Amino acid sequence: MSHPIIRFDHATFGFLGTIALEDISLSIPESEFVGVIGPNGSGKTTLCRAVLGLMAPLSGTLRVLDCACEELRCHHRALIGYLPQKGMLDRNFPVTVLEAVMMGRYGALGLFRRPSGKDRDIARQALTQVGMDHHRDSALGALSGGQQQRVFIARALAQQPRILLLDEPTTGLDLTAQHSVVELIQQLHQQLKLTILMITHDINMIRSRVDRLVLLKTKLFAAGPPHEVLQPDILSQVYGKELVITDKDFVIVEDYHHH
Numbered sequence: 001m002s003h004p005i006i007r008f009d010h011a012t013f014g015f016l017g018t019i020a021l022e023d024i025s026l027s028i029p030e031s032e033f034v035g036v037i038g039p040n041g042s043g044k045t046t047l048c049r050a051v052l053g054l055m056a057p058l059s060g061t062l063r064v065l066d067c068a069c070e071e072l073r074c075h076h077r078a079l080i081g082y083l084p085q086k087g088m089l090d091r092n093f094p095v096t097v098l099e100a101v102m103m104g105r106y107g108a109l110g111l112f113r114r115p116s117g118k119d120r121d122i123a124r125q126a127l128t129q130v131g132m133d134h135h136r137d138s139a140l141g142a143l144s145g146g147q148q149q150r151v152f153i154a155r156a157l158a159q160q161p162r163i164l165l166l167d168e169p170t171t172g173l174d175l176t177a178q179h180s181v182v183e184l185i186q187q188l189h190q191q192l193k194l195t196i197l198m199i200t201h202d203i204n205m206i207r208s209r210v211d212r213l214v215l216l217k218t219k220l221f222a223a224g225p226p227h228e229v230l231q232p233d234i235l236s237q238v239y240g241k242e243l244v245i246t247d248k249d250f251v252i253v254e255d256y257h258h259h
């Protein structure tokens with residue numbers, strides 16, 4: 001295994017009165033594509049927030065890019081692209097597609113430095129990578145949900161990150177758009193050799209695409225190649241009756257977006 005770019009060592013994270021993640025030990029080597037699954041409230045978003053250096057461990061350690069997470073500095077954080085859950089971003093913000101992607105350059109620019117032609121080139125390259133450069137002058141709000149998601153992925157790519165954190169990137173999209181966004185993410189992983197952590201509720205969509213699945217329920221329940229983690233006995237311990245396993249597919253019957 002190559003040197004881990006993310007390393008949790010018996011790390012516990014929480015909020016006042018709540019333990020969100022407990023005793024997590026997990027090493028992620030550079031360029032791995034990891035799917036993060038688990039029921040609602042199992043700590044998936046907390047895992048992303050911890051990697052971004054937004055939460056210090058209550059005990060144990062987390063090192064990201066060879067730095068203790070509580071000491072991640074701006075230049076390190078700029079190497080971590082983050083696509084938050086739908087609803088966390090204002091998709092009707094009155095900007096063009098290119099302007100939205102240019103926002104991804106601000107971390108690299110630092111305060112007060114105006115974007116240069118080079119920053120613009122990097123933003124356009126990111127738009128090309130997600131197949132959206134021809135829409136660069138369109139209003140962000142005029143795009144479909146799937147196209148907007150591509151633009152937000154381009155914004156994260158414009159940071160020229162080494163790690164990409166994606167929190168449910170397909171939620172709210174129709175099935176065709178879900179497939180095309182996941183295909184794009186897989187393709188970016190192969191082309192750019194990025195380390196990707198992708199949170200999802202859609203086990204079937206990612207099981208054949210990720211290198212490893214991490215199954216959370218406050219604790220790290222399982223981590224390994226999809227075929228090892230997706231065992232009925234493991235899944236039923238975590239999801240209980242919420243998960244129905246058919247011949248081919250895993251169906252989560254819980255209505256997780258309306259809880």
Ligand SMILES: Nc1ncnc2c1ncn2[C@@H]1O[C@H](COP(=O)(O)OP(=O)(O)OP(=O)(O)O)[C@@H](O)[C@H]1O
Binds near residue numbers: 042
């Ligand atoms: N800001 C907060 N303040 C207090 N508790 C929080 C906060 N954010 C999350 N929690 C709690 O931490 C636990 C883990 O939440 P987290 O959002 O990481 O789960 P999740 O797996 O991402 O859930 P979902 O699938 O519903 O998005 C939950 O018990 C949640 O209620």
